[in-house]
Amino acid sequence: MWLQKLVYIANGWNLAINREPLTGARVEAWDGGPVYRTIWNHLRDFGSDRKTRLLCDNEGQPFEADLAPGETSVIQHVWDRYGSFTGSELSRMTHQEGTPWSNAYFGKGQNAPLSEADIQQHFIELALAGRS
Template sequence: MAYSALAVANAFIEQGLRGKIPNLTPMKLQKLLFFAQSWHLRNKGESTPLFDDNFARWKYGPVIPSLYHELKTYGAKSIASTLSNVELDEDGELMLVTPSIPASDADTHKLIDQIISKYGGLSGTQLSYLTHEPGTAWELGLVNGEADGSAITWEQMAQHIHPESRMRA
């Protein structure tokens, strides 16, 4: 079952608020989500995403556009709270919902901890550089050397996380 990007983002944000991810900016969160999705796809199969949103090729690396718009007010500052959305309940009343990953999903929480361990100490800019290396999923789809907002496929993410010599999750 794929989660929403907000649920997985909130798992990282909660860890950032607990002090386990220094300076969790919107850029850094986007890249942590990209690596989480990429490693999940590599380990579980390209047809089994961790979350249901797609990444686009933007100038500074992979971005989930809807999440970008949710977080853009933070600019380069650390994210200060989890993300919520408004939904209708069964009676048609509006309610505020904060998507999350159930505590019972130990595999997903383990993956998030592994991503934090491997990448959480890097800055958003450093993570962006990792996504820009030759042979990465982001780099493979450039048009005339430019990011054009095109979608990064799950196959590209699973097969081209970053050069094999760099890191493994």
């Protein structure tokens, strides 16, 4: 849950700031909040060591991503701002009324895709309200 929420938040901030998604994966409105099915499918195979095994190679070295400088800045900001939150805390943030998750979940139903435009607008509104 924790990694799913951080990816969602990073993608939202990147949409708001750089006007581009960080991932081409579709995000869905699951009971547990915004979920990238591709990440969920990958993580379910890793068991309790999922964070380390997902992010590191067999020698324990972190994978590197080919990111633009603006994307790197967004990810660093998200990590600095949200990385210490628990999965439950992040889930409460994404489950609030009026969020893209609640709009999709209660408007279209469980597992409905979240609108990229809705995600972008939500994070623009957070930025304008000074809520990074």
